[in-house]
Amino acid sequence: MGGEAGEPTGHPHRAAATLAVRPWQRRQQRMPQALERADGSWAWVVLLATMVTQGLTLGFPTCIGIFFTELQWEFQASNSETSWFPSILTAVLHMAGPLCSILVGRFGCRVTVMLGGVLASLGMVASSFSHNLSQLYFTAGFITGLGMCFSFQSSITVLGFYFVRRRVLANALASMGVSLGITLWPLLSRYLLENLGWRGTFL
The missing domain is CATH 1.20.5 (Single alpha-helices involved in coiled-coils or other helix-helix interfaces)
Incomplete structure (x- = not known):
């Protein structure tokens, strides 16, 4: 009963x-059975993409000082006013992690990385047409920083899906992308700045 x-x-x-x-x-x-084929050949392709992503996202903020004088002259701004641009970019890059985790949980790492790339690109393209620092703060600072956060955080997360036995090695190799980005970005930026100007470089 x-x-x-x-x-x-x-x-x-x-x-x-x-x-x-x-x-x-x-x-x-x-995640298309990523854990079932962990440490496979495709995992190393993902690792290479992660290295490039980390080099692009964390390398660029380190070379903004190259454009500092040009931006000051262009907008007739003080040191503190000009420095808000890299400050906003770096702050959003590291503070938007919780939002990125929501997107990863909802759409997956692949979609979030691509969204980040689109946002970062749009932000830099739009910043090349900026007429004042406020526009630069929003485009190259906020939008680009948000896109870089989505790409950077997702690229770290995705390694956990593709590596199990070699996960420690994968993370160590991925961090090399940051070193390469920090080394190469200033050289490339200086070359582009001398030949294209800061607007052409951002574009």
């Missing part, structure tokens, strides 16, 4: 539990 009375109320609870699990299952399916 007690079993029969409890049975009707048991089914809805089990159904609700099943429905509650399904979104997580769908999110797991967005």
Whole structure:
């Protein structure tokens, strides 16, 4: 009697539990069996892409000083006014992590990285048409910083899906991308600045 009375109320609870699990299952399916083929050949392609992404996202903020004098002269701004641009970029790059984690959980690392690349590119292109520092703050500072955050954070997260036994090695190699970016970005930026100006370089 007690079993029969409890049975009707048991089914809805089990159904609700099943429905509650399904979104997580769908999110797991967005990573195409990455863990099943962890440490495989495709994992090293992902690692290479992560190195490039980290070099681009963390290397660029270190070379902004090259453009500092040009930006000051262009906008007739003080040191403190001009320095807000790299400050906003760096702050958004590191503070938008929680938002990035929401996007990764909802859409996966691949989509979030691509979204970050689009935002960072749009921000830099738009900044090349800036007429005042406020526009530069928003385009190259906020939009580009947000895009770099999405790309950087997602590229770190995705390594955990593709590496298991060699995860420590993968993270160590990925961090080399930052060193390469910090080394190469200033050289490239100086060359482009001398030949194209800061607007052409940002574009």
